[in-house]
Amino acid sequence: MAKARYEGYSEGTPTKLVKETFGDTKVYAQNAKSILNPATGFIAAYDFTLNPYRGCQYGCSYCYAAAFSPNSQMRQDWGKWVIIKENAAQILEKELETWYKKNPHKFPKIYMSSVTDPYQPIESKHQLTRSLLEVMLEYRPTLVIQTRSPIITRDIDILQRFQRLRINMSIPTGSESVRRDFEARSPSIKARLNAITKIKQTIDPLKGFIPKVSITITPLLPTLPEDEAAFIEKLAIADRIVIQEFHASHNRSLVAGTREEAQGIKQKYAWWYDLEQVNYMKFKENLISRLPSVEIKEGKDGFGYE
Ligand code: SF4
Numbered sequence: 001m002a003k004a005r006y007e008g009y010s011e012g013t014p015t016k017l018v019k020e021t022f023g024d025t026k027v028y029a030q031n032a033k034s035i036l037n038p039a040t041g042f043i044a045a046y047d048f049t050l051n052p053y054r055g056c057q058y059g060c061s062y063c064y065a066a067a068f069s070p071n072s073q074m075r076q077d078w079g080k081w082v083i084i085k086e087n088a089a090q091i092l093e094k095e096l097e098t099w100y101k102k103n104p105h106k107f108p109k110i111y112m113s114s115v116t117d118p119y120q121p122i123e124s125k126h127q128l129t130r131s132l133l134e135v136m137l138e139y140r141p142t143l144v145i146q147t148r149s150p151i152i153t154r155d156i157d158i159l160q161r162f163q164r165l166r167i168n169m170s171i172p173t174g175s176e177s178v179r180r181d182f183e184a185r186s187p188s189i190k191a192r193l194n195a196i197t198k199i200k201q202t203i204d205p206l207k208g209f210i211p212k213v214s215i216t217i218t219p220l221l222p223t224l225p226e227d228e229a230a231f232i233e234k235l236a237i238a239d240r241i242v243i244q245e246f247h248a249s250h251n252r253s254l255v256a257g258t259r260e261e262a263q264g265i266k267q268k269y270a271w272w273y274d275l276e277q278v279n280y281m282k283f284k285e286n287l288i289s290r291l292p293s294v295e296i297k298e299g300k301d302g303f304g305y306e
Contacts (some may be wrong), residue, residue: 032085050112054083060183062262065115089131119149150195160208174223174231218244222272240295242302
């Protein structure tokens with residue numbers, strides 16, 4: 001099949017036109033052939049990944065998902081385009097039906113999302129992720145939601161109905177200035193922590209299920225010494241913290257830090273990266289000693305539901 005040509009990012013006559021612009025993001029719409037994809041790599045413990053969107057408006061400098069852009073111009077412009085999978089809810093329903101025909105007594109384990117943020121800004125308008133949650137509720141999967149967005153709080157009414165739900169909130173640094181350098185388009189650290197607080201405080205355990213909550217510090221970015229103690233204290237809100245070095249492994253082709261943009265920003269933090277291993281270990285030890293009731297996990301081990 002011919003490769004799609006996206007308006008603004010391809011030579012010749014485009015086959016995919018910009019459907020709308022959302023802030024500075026070009027939005028395209030497309031039908032997906034499938035929506036539940038076999039999970040591999042660090043999330044191989046799941047049956048499927050579920051990505052409502054292709055592309056991500058947060059455009060984090062270190063995001064490995066940029067490598068899956070439709071073409072090199074779009075990879076270059078990571079964060080400024082997004083493709084909505086318009087038929088996602090219908091396809092999901094069909095695929096879950098198929099799962100239960102083959103596995104009548106087994107709940108599927110789903111990781112949403114591996115290469116996009118299901119609660120990026122466009123979700124506030126299109127509510128695609130919400131529509132997927134509504135479908136999933138009927139099929140009772142084990143679900144992990146990976147996000148860095150406070151928009152997730154909009155869906156507390158649905159989230160509290162999932163019996164096996166873990167929310168992974170990404171917060172790779174405790175310093176706003178570092179956050180702005182590495183992920184300038186993402187929500188503030190405070191907004192992410194407030195979102196977790198709101199979820200925990202809003203759900204009445206007599207009326208709903210309180211989700212498990214992880215804070216994923218992956219990759220671990222520098223936190224300024226003056227911010228560290230207060231940051232760690234705030235992390236006590238999670239039941240699990242997951243940390244991972246910037247380069248989890250040199251044997252894998254795609255890891256956080258793949259993009260040149262992130263490598264450039266790292267230079268600014270040479271004071272931290274010159275002693276990265278030492279600083280990583282110190283941070284980990286501080287987490288363990290100051291948060292005795294929080295589970296501290298590293299890398300792949302931390303991404304499971306249980
Ligand atoms: S939020 Fe996640 S998927 Fe989106 S750009 Fe950042 S790291 Fe990538």
